Amino acid sequence: MIDTRKLQTRLAVPVDGVAGVGTYKALFRKCGASAERARDLATAAARWFPDYGVIESELRLAHLLAQMMHETQGFFYTEEEWGPTAAQRGYEGRSDLGNSQPGDGLRYKGRGPFQLTGRGNYRIFGRRIGIDLESNPTIAAVPSIGLHIALEYWADRKLNALADRDDLDAITRRINGGTNGLADRRAHLVKVASWLL
Secondary structure (H helix, E strand, O other), X not given: OOOHHHHHHHHOOOOOOOOOHHHHHHHHHHOOOOHHHHXXXXXXXXXXXXXXXXXXXXXXXXXXXXXXXXXXXXXXXXXXXXXXXXXXXXXXXOHHHOOOOXXXXXXXXXXXXXXXXXXXXXXXXXXXXXXXXXXXXXXXXXXXXXXXXXHHHHHHOOHHHHHHOOOHHHHHHHHHOOOOOHHHHHHHHHHHHHHHO
């Protein structure tokens, strides 16, 4: 279990040993989230982090936050900006993403802390958290819901085990499909680890 008192001391919040909304809000603020977004993320984190085992070790939490920080540019974006770029145009008709209807590329663009992409993923992870994301894709950009989706994705890809091995490359591949932004992810990991370890 993470050393909550040490984390609270480093975040300059009341030291009570309880990892609750206040502690997580300060942590998300330190990661770059606005005050309002940090509060929403913290509320979800207090509810869901224990269930997904990400606070069983500092290394797990550091890897999770580092990946989220990269994907959202420090929790600034909750959804992918749309050009469309050449890569975004390539989302159309991609069967591996479940994009089977015209307009699915834009409709199911990246949202949430891991930038969930594709009709198929919206269907799968929506069912897992009990929300019809396929019919209501914009809901995935709501910070508290997006965090829950990301945690379900983290569990589905068995990323706690890779975090325990400190395997940034493998975690990145399972989140991104490649090693896009690996240096930035590593820099975030070093930064977050300095707060946690």
